[in-house]
Amino acid sequence: xxxxxxxxxxxxxxxxxxxxxxxxxxxxxxxxxxxxxxxxxxxxxxxxxxxxxxxxxxxxxxxxxxxxxxxxxxxxxxxxxxxxxxxxxxxxxxxxxxxxxxxxxxxxxxxxxxxxxxxxxxxxxxxxxxxxxxxxxxxxxxxxxxxxxxxxxxxxxxxxxxxxxxxxxxxxxxxxxxxxxxxxxxxxxxxxxxxxxxxxxxxxxxxxxxxxxxxxxxxxxxxxxxxxxxxxxxxxxxxxxxxxxxx
Numbered sequence: 001x002x003x004x005x006x007x008x009x010x011x012x013x014x015x016x017x018x019x020x021x022x023x024x025x026x027x028x029x030x031x032x033x034x035x036x037x038x039x040x041x042x043x044x045x046x047x048x049x050x051x052x053x054x055x056x057x058x059x060x061x062x063x064x065x066x067x068x069x070x071x072x073x074x075x076x077x078x079x080x081x082x083x084x085x086x087x088x089x090x091x092x093x094x095x096x097x098x099x100x101x102x103x104x105x106x107x108x109x110x111x112x113x114x115x116x117x118x119x120x121x122x123x124x125x126x127x128x129x130x131x132x133x134x135x136x137x138x139x140x141x142x143x144x145x146x147x148x149x150x151x152x153x154x155x156x157x158x159x160x161x162x163x164x165x166x167x168x169x170x171x172x173x174x175x176x177x178x179x180x181x182x183x184x185x186x187x188x189x190x191x192x193x194x195x196x197x198x199x200x201x202x203x204x205x206x207x208x209x210x211x212x213x214x215x216x217x218x219x220x221x222x223x224x225x226x227x228x229x230x231x232x233x234x235x236x237x238x239x240x241x242x243x244x245x246x247x
Contacts, residue, residue, distance in 0.1 A: 005037040006053055006062045008097045009044075012079050013051045014064050015104055019075035022209045024216040026051070029083050033096075036087045048224050071205050078103055112154070119150035119200040127196020131189070141178070141187035146197035149174035153201055163228075164235035170201050171239025179247050194240060203232040 009030045016026045023046050030053060034042030043061075045052040048069060054061035082099050085091045091099065110118075123146025124139045153170030160166060174197045181187040206229040214222030 003060070004093060004097060005034060005039055006055070006060070008037070008093060008100065009033050009042070009053050010051060010062050010064050011097070011100045011104065012083065013044075013046060013053070014066060015100065016076050016079050017046070017048065017051065017066050018069055019072040019079075020070060020205055020209065021076040022216070023048070023213045023218040023221040025076075025080075027218075029080060033083055033086060037093055046218075047221055048228070072107065075103065075107055115154070116147045116150055120144065120147035122146065122200050123149075123197045125196075126199040127192055130195045131192040135189065135192060138187045138189055138193050141181045142193045142196040145174055145177045145181065145193055146200055148177050149197055150200050164231055167201055167232050168235040168239040171198060171236040172242060173239075174198050174201070175240045175243030176247075179243055198236060198240065201236050203229040206232065 012033055013026050013030045016029060017023075026046050027044050030044045030046075030051075031042055034044075034053070039055055041055060043052075043054045048066060050063060050065045052061060052063045079100065082091065082096055082103070086093070086096045120143035124143045127139065127142040128134055149170045152173035153166050156166040156169040157163070174194060178187070178190055178193040178197060181193065182190045187193050206225055210222050210226035210229055212222075213219075213225060
């Protein structure tokens with residue numbers, strides 16, 4: 001039974017990290033599952049690239065590498081809900097294991113067209129926020145540019161294991177399309193359009209989670225995630241800077 005319990009804890013932790021959860025929340029969820037499963041002395045160690053779990057009175061320890069990380073709060077919320085159901089004895093250990101495995105393999109996503117639409121709306125609204133003015137003339141261009149940048153980011157991501165390449169490519173598309181739109185007369189303020197359109201690519205959740213992890217005492221995870229967020233922001237900056245450099 002302890003073997004399956006360790007596997008369930010490990011699976012829950014991996015799903016949460018891949019979904020972008022904070023490390024202290026991952027630790028807490030894994031420990032709660034272990035305690036509710038009858039293991040009072042579970043030892044958990046989590047990092048953004050791998051997690052370890054073992055029992056204090058046994059020599060067996062399981063580990064799982066984390067190869068991919070994204071932002072999927074629905075996964076995190078569903079793991080938390082399954083953990084609560086297990087604590088309330090609404091689910092058995094085997095049922096929890098099956099539910100987590102199903103969640104890992106069949107996570108529902110919004111349609112891609114809806115994600116693109118959301119990126120366009122987000123770009124427009126944030127352009128208004130940062131420009132501090134309702135620039136009605138530039139709003140349509142910001143929406144189109146933001147949507148195209150998000151499409152480029154989403155299409156490049158599966159083609160490379162280097163996450164920052166997709167962000168650089170998305171930012172480059174944002175820069176070139178914003179510049180072209182202003183040159184063609186469908187936009188006026190290039191800076192405002194770019195500021196709004198690049199926002200869907202900015203790693204805001206990663207930055208927030210990095211700070212929260214460090215405040216919670218997870219210094220290793222907080223620093224690692226903070227550096228990842230800084231590199232993502234740098235890749236976005238390079239993609240935009242290339243446009244200003246050559247055009």
